[in-house]
Amino acid sequence: MLAHPFIQLNRLSKRFGGVTALDDVSFAICRGEIHAVVGENGAGKSTLMKLLAGVHEPDGGEIRIATQNVRLVDPREARRHGISIVFQELNLFPHRTVASNIFANREITNRWGGVDRLAMNEASRRVLAELDVPLSPDALVGPLTIGEKQQVEIARTLEQQSRIVILDEPNSALNESESQRLFDIIRRLRARGITIVYVSHRLEEVFAIADSITVLRDGRYQGTYATNETTVPQIIAAMIGRPLGDSFPQRPKDSAPGPVVLQVRQLCRDPGLGPISFTARAGEIVGFAGLEGAGIDELFRVLFGLDPMTSGQIVFRDKLQRPTTPLAAMRSGWALIPESRREQGLMMDRSIARNTTLLVLDKLLGRLGLIDRQQVHTTTDQYVKRLGIATDSQEKTVAHLSGGNQQKVLLAKWLATGPAILILNDPTRGVDIGAKSEIYALCHQLAAQGMTLLITSSEADEILGLADRVFVLSKGRVFHEFHRGEASKAKLLHAVTGRMPNESIPTNL
Amino acid sequence: MLALNPGDNCQRTMHDRDRKPRNPSSAWRRLRAVDEIGVIVALLSVCGLLWVAAGDRFVQPTNLLQVARQASSYGIMAVGMVLLLSMGEIDLSVGAILTLVNIVTAVALREGMPTPLAVVVGLVTGSLCGLANGLLGVLLRIPTIIVTLGTMSVFRGFALVLSKATPIGNFQKHNLLFDLGSGKLLGVPTSVWAMLAVGLVGHVILGHTAFGWRAQAIGSNAQAARFSGIPLDRYRIAAMTIMGLVASIAGVMELAFLQSGSPTTGHGYELYVIASAIIGGTALTGGSGSVLGGILGALLIAVIRNGLVLLEFSAYWSTVVTGAVIIAAVAIGGLVKRK
DSSP: OOOOEEEEEEEEEEEETTEEEEEEEEEEEETTOEEEEEOOTTSSHHHHHHHHTTSSOOSEEEEEETTEEEOOOSHHHHHHTTEEEEOSSOOOOTTSBHHHHHTTTSOOBOTTSOBOHHHHHHHHHHHHHHTTOOOOTTSBSTTSOHHHHHHHHHHHHHHTTOSEEEEESTTTTOOHHHHHHHHHHHHHHHHTTOEEEEEOSOHHHHHHHOSEEEEEETTEEEEEEEGGGOOHHHHHHHHHOSOTTTTSOOOOTTOOOOSEEEEEEEEEETTTEEEEEEEEETTOEEEEEOOTTSSHHHHHHHHTTSSOOSEEEEEETTEEEOOOSHHHHHHTTEEEEOSOIIIIIOOTTSBHHHHHHGGGGGGGBOGGGOBOHHHHHHHHHHHHHHHTOOOSOTTSBGGGSOHHHHHHHHHHHHHTTOOSEEEEESTTTTOOHHHHHHHHHHHHHHHHTTOEEEEEOSOHHHHHHHOSEEEEEETTEEEEEEETTTOOHHHHHHHHTTOOTTSOOOSOO | OTTTOOHHHHHHHHHHHHHHHHSOOHHHHHHHHSTTHHHHHHHHHHHHHHHHHHTHHHHSHHHHHHHHHHHHHHHHHHHHHHHHHHTTOOOTTHHHHHHHHHHHHHHHHHTTOOHHHHHHHHHHHHHHHHHHHHHHHHHHTOOHHHHHHHHHHHHHHHHHHHHTTSOBOOSOOOSHHHHHHHOEETTEEHHHHHHHHHHHHHHHHHHHSHHHHHHHHHHHOHHHHHHTTOOHHHHHHHHHHHHHHHHHHHHHHHHHHHSSBOTTTTTTHHHHHHHHHHHTTOOTTOSOOOHHHHHHHHHHHHHHHHHHHHTTOOHHHHHHHHHHHHHHHHHHHHHHHOO
């Protein structure tokens, strides 16, 4: 490949409110190469891509394309410079045909100003043929597979004569053969001299397709590596950076887990989950690690009665359980802190008090079975103090609290039910560092009191730092079990891709 | 002399006038935070206007009591509607339930059923209508707005079938029900007392019971409510049934006052009932609601309809104006409350 810098990023930085998403990032991308950008969640990959696509403007620094300084003030301006982006969430009109999606907003018109379907179909057919995609321009987009929809989007970028195509996590929803298909198409684009920026956190793919790899961590540039001169461990080391365990409080010494209280046997939920078997002890923190779609969300939903199980057994404290509804699960001692606190967790337009006491109103009744506001107040006050929720009034609307404080209200709401098993699905998402370590300390404290915690997180550090044991899930099954101290972050990141920790990943496929 | 001496005074007055709206007193701000402030302001201004335009005819006690009695029909139902809306549900069939209960009870009396039993039959009929609405919505997974759009026609149709589209009045007029219906307590018509009683119960349910708090939680965020173990379906069915019961109370009261069942009574009430709740500060999007506001909203609509009669609008035009004024009242309420 020509080592001629085509896109030059100079000292780019971007802040959102108090959060620094990108900090002084500089690197170059050569013309006609496939350049991967990798990093963990929150490393700044998406922000960087959005700067290139004109979705956001940088706070500082410059972007040069072919030595020319460009200001990408909006997506249209980016497109004018030949930059197209294919987002993870595809951007198509399902009720329109392939051709009208390829030409969306740039329809070919005939001399009376009407849409010239024939010309559009003809041009679409040409572009699709160039990518060797066997789709009819007349087909409706709605019923296509995700892979095919992605091909339509890529065809659109080609029709727009793009010089630079950005692919944001393009493989996350594709199966193996669809991925291979995508790689073929990407190589065809490269053969036409188009520069590809490929964003992913799945190293296996990156090593299979990219010419060079840039690593970001915590919004900072870590280095650019030629794929044939680097190894997976080197890239993982660059992605992880700081040693693990810094922000995790030491667990109290006397925290030997108690007896086994939970036994899950051959649990299945069709399609795609199970059979899964595991046990958990009182006072134990059990971690679950896996990629999107590995089955962790599905497992938690079944355990909490949100989805019915197909077969299997859940035995809790020697009693067979059939969680058919969340209410039943709650009554037998389960609690679930859901992944999305805005959508699944909190009543955002209601007060702290209303949210905190929602699940225990039955215990706060006074005369005539009416709600005793004094008891509501004292209960809320107790949790505001215990969890350190920063507010001047418990009547404050939850929407006006910071992410960390909202998360604490959500925890308060469920702790008020006095659960024996607490499921935490990504409990520190969108939470500041301070509140994070408070939540970690709370987890330790709850475990020390004998509660069983089942936890997953989008951050591998968090699972490793908190859990006594980690189950790695892949394709809906338990793929591996790590005991405390056994797993390193590198091993865990290997294992979640469905490889045994001691297998090496081939670096050039 | 005036022109020669502009002086300080003039400037200071200008200044003061400038300053006032920029620093609204905290009392005003607190007032604006009251849920019902919109409807209170609207009610007072409409009453003020009518006092000016129609004079004594409007403020006469007999007229005001007449207005309150008219309001009681929608006011009673508005209580149920506030509960439904704050849960994120709606019922378009309330007017039709009122009509059907009105006819069913009248038919029961005509067939010689004892009065208390006839009343119970009416109330059960209305509750079953509400239950049917709830069950259809839950079992068929259809939004209640669509279910009740259909049942509105179904219930009204049953009322026409039962009554053969003619009023039913050939029964014994001297009994407890009609004495109550035409009677007064402390000079106030019984139906107004009924509205206040239903309102009080509704207020307690919404603001002081676990059921009411959870219902509002569902309206605020149904998905989170599901994750919180609140049995959404049961709550939905319960609330629709309560709405049916409340509408049948209004239907029986209407019969008690008019002393005859009429297949046209209750026509178009769904508009007034929903408008009452919304004018009263209950959000269509759910999450919270005010029973007091709903009743004040019903009063406002009754005042508007009364005013149009007093100002001698033709009946046809007053239908047009009622709708327009309702939209204006909701808009004014929103403007006053906007923060």
